[in-house]
Amino acid sequence: MDFYILAQQLVNGITLGSIYGLIAVGYTMVYGVIRMINFAHGDVYMVSAYVAAITLAVLHSFGVDSVPFAIISVLVVTCFITGVYGWTIERVAYRPLRGSTKLAPLISAIGISLMLQSYVQVAQGARDQGVPVLVSGALRLGTDKDFAQITYMQLVILVASFVAMAILTYLISYTTLGRQCRATQQNRHISAVLGVNTDRIISSVFVIGAATAAVGGVLVTFNYGSFNFFIGFVMGIKAFTAAVLGGIGSLPGAILGGLVLGLTEALFAGYVSTDYKDVFAFALLIVILFFRPYGLLGRPEIQKV
Amino acid sequence: MDNAKIPAKLLKEAVFTFVLSLIVFGPISGLVLTGFTVENKLARPLIIASVVTIGRVLFTLFLETSLGRRLIARMAGTAGSGVTVESGNERFPYAAVAIAFAVGLAFPLMADEYWLGVAILALIYVLLGLGLNIVVGLAGLLDLGFVAFYAVGAYLLALGAQYLGLGFWGALALAPLIAAFCGMVLAFPVLRMHGDYLAIVTLGFGEIIRLVLNNWLDFTGGPNGAAVPAPTFLGLEFTRTARQGGTPFHEFFGISYSADYKFWFIYLVLFLVVAAVIYVVNRLKSMPIGRLWEALREDEIACRSLGVNHVATKLSAFMLGASTGGVAGVFFAVHQGFVNPTSFTFFESALILAIVVLGGLGSTLGVVMAALVLTILPEVLRDFAEYRVLVFGILMVVMMVWRPRGLVRIKRPAFFPSSAPAAVPALAAAEAAQ
Amino acid sequence: MKSIGKFLAATSLAGSLLAASSAFSAETIKIGVAGPMTGANATFGEQVWTGASAYVNEVNAAGGIDGKQIELVKGDDACEPKQAVAVANRFVDQDKVKAVVGHFCSSSTIPASEIYADAGILTVTPSSTNPIVTDRDLDTMFRTCGRDDQQAVVAGGFILDTLKLDKVALIHDKDTYGQGLVDALKKTLAERGVEPVLYEGLTRGERDFNALVTKIKSSGATAVYFGGLIPEAGPLIRQIHEQGLAVKFVSGDALAQTEIVSAAGGPQFLKDVYYSSAADPKQDPDTAEAQEALKKANIAPDNYTLFGYASAQTIVAALKGSNNGETEAQVDWLRNNAVKTAVGNLAWNEKGDVKDFKFVFYSFDDKGAPVAAN
Known part of the structure; x- marks a missing residue:
């Protein structure tokens, strides 16, 4: 009995953690390139949930029944539209503030976050929305009464986040775009001198970050089935925490941070108290940062005198 | 800019803005979820996109006027510099403070x-x-x-x-x-x-x-x-x-x-x-x-x-x-x-x-x-x-973009040795040179 | 093209309505409706507004009160105490309202009602179930909803006697409504000698409750009582089913909304889900009239729509009953008379609480429509 409960909590934690990780990627990439906390990221994720549900409903009305086709086309459409959101937000609210104080884009990000929430509420209504169940059933381990299970949807989440991370890692490590990203991350001015179009790179980072959040948004929508215009807030804070926990600016750090946070929450909620799980998560974050001031995988910025 | 190129540039900008706003506003305001189906309200994104496009075109035209050009020049002139130092000739505004109080x-x-x-x-x-x-x-x-x-x-x-x-x-x-x-x-x-x-x-x-x-x-x-x-x-x-x-x-x-x-x-x-x-x-x-x-x-x-x-x-x-x-x-x-x-x-x-x-x-x-x-x-x-929160959010972004360094630019007090008043113009000149 | 035509028609209609309302504005009776129109709870504020305006439209169509039309004023407090106070001051000073439907959250109603009491304005909250709301002896404060303790007694009886289950897991959302309900139920169960096997609070705004569901499973509970709202109840119900738990899910009147079906992921997840709510129109003839009117206006009978409607009915009845008189006369009238509302025949005690609020339990049929459970 206890073994299965533990196994079940691990499954719960890892699923939740990989979603946190996917959203955290957006924070970490944007931070890496322009040293800015993009507070509107959680709401971009919220928008992607709506886009996913709308796309699914439109596909249904055209009589598309194949589930894998539906999932993949919803993913593609949502990533595209959410990516455009990322691009537009950067262009409208952050680019004019480049070269200003570091905190100015932070405030316009808060403005954008309010705008997105309110826009979706006005356009779609405040009520909770849902999507029908696409994938049901689960892999079960154990007897009829005592078992641990992983649903097929949870498997899809794990596979999809793994694939998304693999694509991202390839993009950053082996392509010209990735090299330019990393160069911009190191030093924006020198990269510009060397012929990198840094404005374009920053735009691409926003697009990639938003598209990754969209993958998270689609998976969450299909897995939990319901959402409203306010889901971006809690998810945004959690994913930001995960990004910092792993070391903000580090791509593997975001994933690790997400997993640590997800597992911590699941295990603490399961074995101690649900009420205080968030308190514990933040306390753990403070303790980790106390001993590793740059997060788990973050590299300290070496300051030379 | 060459005046002859303006119409072509405007058209390009207008088409781009229109398409972009259609993508951005299309699904969320055009297709409203009801239960597991969507309700078609595609007229709304068309209206929004047209408004945004017209706004964008008018804004570009405004920037081409002499007033707009002066505005751009002013923004470009102030955006980069950080702190201004007082010249030492400022008087504390006693009257204004007393009235405000x-x-x-x-x-x-x-x-x-x-x-x-x-x-x-x-x-x-x-x-x-x-x-x-x-x-x-x-x-x-x-x-x-x-x-x-x-x-x-x-x-x-x-x-x-x-x-x-x-x-x-x-x-x-x-x-x-x-x-x-x-x-x-x-x-x-x-x-x-x-x-x-x-x-x-x-x-x-x-x-x-x-x-x-x-x-x-x-x-x-x-x-x-x-x-x-x-x-x-x-x-x-x-x-x-x-x-x-x-x-x-x-x-x-x-x-x-x-x-x-x-x-x-x-x-x-x-x-x-x-x-x-x-x-x-x-x-x-x-x-x-x-x-x-x-x-x-x-x-x-x-x-x-x-x-x-x-x-x-x-x-x-x-x-x-x-x-x-x-x-x-x-x-x-x-x-x-x-x-x-x-x-x-x-x-x-x-x-x-x-x-x-x-x-x-x-x-x-x-x-x-x-x-x-x-x-x-x-x-x-x-x-x-x-629409209150929506307008509030928009205004927050607009205010930030309009005044990236805040509503009031801080002035650092400067200290001058009282015996050498000649230092004042030198400092002011140095500031102007920045 | 068709939708553009509709849009134009709608705008012109709205324009003419606006013109009509301004023509009357010289002699209207203003009633404020305060609640969260933005923010996390906006969906409930919308419902209260819909319900209240549906009734007011009926009254206006029938000639208003003494020939005076009623005008509703919307006040958005986003369920934040600081905005609630601002809204209350605005209602009193700027809009000069005669009475107020609201506020929604107890944490808004409590500070705002002090201002209404000082100004002598009748206040009827559709939803603030916290005992403090009426326990402060403010003369002008009434509510159309039950108190937490009233609903909990019914829920305790339902779980122990009707469902015959005694291993109860109590889950709340750490908010005024949910926690109040669950704590009151805990007390009720304790009086019957039953200790809950689990007592936990989840975080509002989250979607993943799998860890909690696994914990419920390991606790061996046979019934789950959830004090909270739809956004959390939906995923919780779905995850309980997905993890294969054989438990009955019982909850409060917040579940009485059509959107529970889509929030839970479909009617197949609503098996073994029960909730308590105001009496069914088929059983309670007092509410039939209101339900009929809502159906005619094509408005979904969601929980807080009904309570908003009932609160507006209460205020209008008090105004009519006191011949549009002073606040004291309205208060006196409400204390001595009963009102037939959308949520039953209501009568009030000295404090402003409803006497003997009737709760009935519901479950869902195959299509997700509510059916009476007892």
Whole structure:
């Protein structure tokens, strides 16, 4: 009995953690390139949930029944539209503030976050929305009464986040775009001198970050089935925490941070108290940062005198 | 730009904007979810996209006019430069300050209860902004959990009254001390961290305080909150009937009861406290400690090389900021008559930070202005009904883009050796050359 | 093209309505409706507004009160105490309202009602179930909803006697409504000698409750009582089913909304889900009239729509009953008379609480429509 409960909590934690990780990627990439906390990221994720549900409903009305086709086309459409959101937000609210104080884009990000929430509420209504169940059933381990299970949807989440991370890692490590990203991350001015179009790179980072959040948004929508215009807030804070926990600016750090946070929450909620799980998560974050001031995988910025 | 190219450029821009806004607005406002199906409202994104495109075209045309060009030139001229230094010829605007003070004191006589309530809230945010300005604006420590100290002050009065019989004045005296102590507790682990790591730790601290207030049902009342007694003045109470064993204010003076007296009283005390805090902060800025904060913000390594005690400096900024937040909390609690954790969410911290940044980091006048703008604006926007938050968000972005360095650009005081007045023009020339 | 035509028609209609209302504005009776029109709870504020305006439209169509039309004023407090106070002051000073429907959250109603009481304005909250709301002896404060303790007694009886289950897991959302309900139920169960096997609070705004569901499973509970709202109840119900738990899910009147079906992921997840709510129109003839009117206006009978409607009915009845008189006359009238509302025949005690609020339990049929459970 206890073994299965533990196994079940691990499954719960890892699923939740990989979603946190996917959203955290957006924070970490944007931070890496322009040293800015993009507070509107959680709401971009919220928008992607709506886009996913709308796309699914439109596909249904055209009589598309194949589930894998539906999932993949919803993913593609949502990533595209959410990516455009990322691009537009950067262009409208952050680019004019480049070269200003570091905190100015932070405030316009808060403005954008309010705008997105309110826009979706006005356009779609405040009520909770849902999507029908696409994938049901689960892999079960154990007897009829005592078992641990992983649903097929949870498997899809794990596979999809793994694939998304693999694509991202390839993009950053082996392509010209990735090299330019990393160069911009190191030093924006020198990269510009060397012929990198840094404005374009920053735009691409926003697009990639938003598209990754969209993958998270689609998976969450299909897995939990319901959402409203306010889901971006809690998810945004959690994913930001995960990004910092792993070391903000580090791509593997975001994933690790997400997993640590997800597992911590699941295990603490399961074995101690649900009420205080968030308190514990933040306390753990403070303790980790106390001993590793740059997060788990973050590299300290070496300051030379 | 070559005038002949304008129509072609405009057309390209218009088509691009139109397509982009169709993609952005299309699904969310064009297809409304009802149950598991969508309702077709595709006319809406078409209208929105047309409006956006027309706006964009008009804006581009405006920038081509001579006025627009001057505007661009001005923005380009000021965006890059950071700080301006006073020339030494500025006079302190005694008359303006005196008038502002008098108008502020007389405000309750002019306003009705609604605007008085808004003014009290605005002054509370001025106080919060001033406190956070010490931490973020002067010392350069990004604090996203400032609301924690605000909560400490508010709950000190609520719980102190409930368990210890603490009154308004007692809480007002104790709040800065207790909030400063909390600031110190937070500051110790935080001082090791840099920049944005500090931001998340303070955010975490703010959330922990709120969650504990919410979860610790037996002590704080949890989500049900706690009642706060009305204030007293020399033992006179501002309620209809005496609830704390004193005499009601109106009975003592033999006048008829009105709820306004309580708000007048809160407003006047708050106004005097804000004036005092503004005075203190301005003095601090030109004192050694204030100079150390700013120096540490600009270059920590240089300061430490010069033997500056960075721990004590940062700690003092945190504690002073926190104590101001605590005082604001007491006023909030007494104005509301009731506190519960929903008033102390992360969004409040973000709003206070917005006040500081929008005001112009480090500028006292800017903080006051931004606090007034950001608290009065949502009230003015009430006529927009459900579009209120949307308009507020748009205005926040617009204000930031319009004034990236804040409403008021700070001027650093310059010090000139009194024996060498010739240095003044030299400095001014150096500034102009920048 | 068709939808553009509709849009134009709608705008012109709205324009003419606006013109009509301004023509009457000289002699209207203003009633404020305060609640969260933005923010996390906006959906409930919308419902209260819909319900209240549906009834007011009926009254206006029938000639208003003494020939005077009623005008509703919307006040958005986002469920934040500080905005609630601002809204209350605005209602009193700027809009000069005669009565107020609201506020929604107890944490808004409590500070705002002090201002209404000082100004002598009748206040009827559709939803603030917290005991403090009426326990402060404010003369002008009434509510059309039950108190937490009233609903909990019914729920305790339902779980122990009707479902015959005694291993109860109590889950709340750490908010005024949910926690109040669950704490009251805990007390009720304790009086019957039953200790809950689990007592936990979840975080509002989250979607993943799998860890909590696994914990419920390991606790061996046979019934789950959830005090909270739809956004959390939906995923919780779905995850309980997905993890294969054989438990009955019982909840409060917040579940009485059509959107529970889509929030839970479909009607197949609503098996073994029960909730208590105001009496069914088929059983309670007092509410039939209101339900009929809502159906005619094509408005979904969601929980807070009904309570908003009932609150407006209460205020209008008090105004009519006191011949549009002073506040004291309205208060006196309400204390001595009963009103037939959308949520039953209501009568009030000295405090402003409803006497003997009737709760009935519902479950769902195959299509997700509510059916009476007892």
